[in-house]
Amino acid sequence: MPVLMISNEESARVRKQKRFTTSLVVVFSASLVALLLGGCGQSSQPVPQPTSEPQVTPMPTLDASAVTLGQQVYAEYCASCHGIEGEGQQNWKEPLPNGNYPAPPHDDSGHTWHHGDGTLYRVVHEGSMARRQGITPGMPAFADVLTDKEIRATILYLKSIWSEETQQIQWEQSQRDPFPGQ
Numbered sequence: 551m552p553v554l555m556i557s558n559e560e561s562a563r564v565r566k567q568k569r570f571t572t573s574l575v576v577v578f579s580a581s582l583v584a585l586l587l588g589g590c591g592q593s594s595q596p597v598p599q600p601t602s603e604p605q606v607t608p609m610p611t612l613d614a615s616a617v618t619l620g621q622q623v624y625a626e627y628c629a630s631c632h633g634i635e636g637e638g639q640q641n642w643k644e645p646l647p648n649g650n651y652p653a654p655p656h657d658d659s660g661h662t663w664h665h666g667d668g669t670l671y672r673v674v675h676e677g678s679m680a681r682r683q684g685i686t687p688g689m690p691a692f693a694d695v696l697t698d699k700e701i702r703a704t705i706l707y708l709k710s711i712w713s714e715e716t717q718q719i720q721w722e723q724s725q726r727d728p729f730p731g732q
C-alpha cells in the first residue's frame with residue numbers, strides 16, 4: 551500500500567514537472583513571436599479588435615414575373631440538358647467516354663448554388679470555363695440567343711427551385727459576386 555502511495559505521489563510530481571515545462575515552452579514561444587512582430591515594427595500598431603459579422607443586405611423576395619419568364623426560357627433552352635426540373639443528367643460527376651461531363655443538376659443536389667450571381671451570369675452568357683478553355687464543348691454560350699433580361703430571369707428561376715437555406719447561402723455569396731453592373 552505505501553509503495554503504491556509513493557508511486558502515486560511520484561507520478562503526480564512528474565506530471566507537475568511536465569506541466570511546468572510545457573508552460574515554460576508556451577511562454578518562451580509567445581515572447582519569441584512578440585519579439586519577431588516587434589522587429590517588424592508592428593508592436594506600436596493598435597491591437598486589432600474582433601470585428602462583428604459583416605452586414606449582409608437582407609435577401610429580397612424573388613420577383614414573380616421574372617421567375618415566370620425564367621421558367622419559360624429554362625424549359626425552352628436549358629431543360630434538354632439540365633432536366634425539366636433541374637435534376638441534371640445521370641452520373642453528372644463522372645466524365646463521359648469522350649471526356650465531356652454530363653449536364654449537372656441545378657437543384658439543391660447540384661453545385662450551381664455554390665456560385666454567386668456574377669459567376670452564374672457569366673457561365674450562361676459566355677459558356678462554362680471548361681468550354682471557354684476548349685476543354686469540353688459542355689455548357690454553350692447564350693450571349694447571342696438570350697437577352698440580358700432573360701439570362702437574369704433564368705437565374706432567378708433557378709433560385710426559385712432551391713430551399714430557403716440554399717437561397718440564403720447563395721445570396722451571401724452573391725454579395726461578393728453580384729450580377730454585372732450591380
Ligand code: HEC
Pocket residue numbers: 623624627628629630631632650651652653654660661662663665670673674678679680681686687688689690692704705
Ligand atoms: C447542350 C447542353 C446544355 C444546355 C442546352 C445548357 N447547359 Fe448548362 N451546362 C451544361 C454542361 C455540360 C455543364 C457542365 C460544365 C461543362 O462541362 O461545360 C453546364 C453547366 C452549367 C452551369 C454551371 C453549373 C455549376 O455547378 O458550375 C450553369 C449555371 C448552367 N449550366 C446553366 C444553364 C442554363 C441557365 C441553360 C439554359 C439557358 C443551360 N445551362 C443550357 C450543358 C448544357
